[in-house]
Amino acid sequence: MKVLDVIKQIQQAIVYIEDRLLEPFNLQELSDYVGLSPYHLDQSFKMIVGQSPEEYARARKMTIAANDVVNGASRL
DSSP states (O other): OOHHHHHHHHHHHHHHHHHTTTSOOOHHHHHHHHTSOHHHHHHHHHHHHSSOHHHHHHHHHHHHHHHHHHTTSOOO
């Protein structure tokens, strides 16, 4: 598989995660969506993004929650 193909799949994975931040994370569903095995998706995502897909999703959720608290949209 070409490097550009993997990068496109990781971009697709990021869009998929961003579109579903309010849903529970599911690596199998994500890997089915982008067409990589869970193992290869996890490894490729870590190599390109610097964290696993699950870590990325968790960090994005935390960022959104923190912004909501700072902007007064949510309370602790």
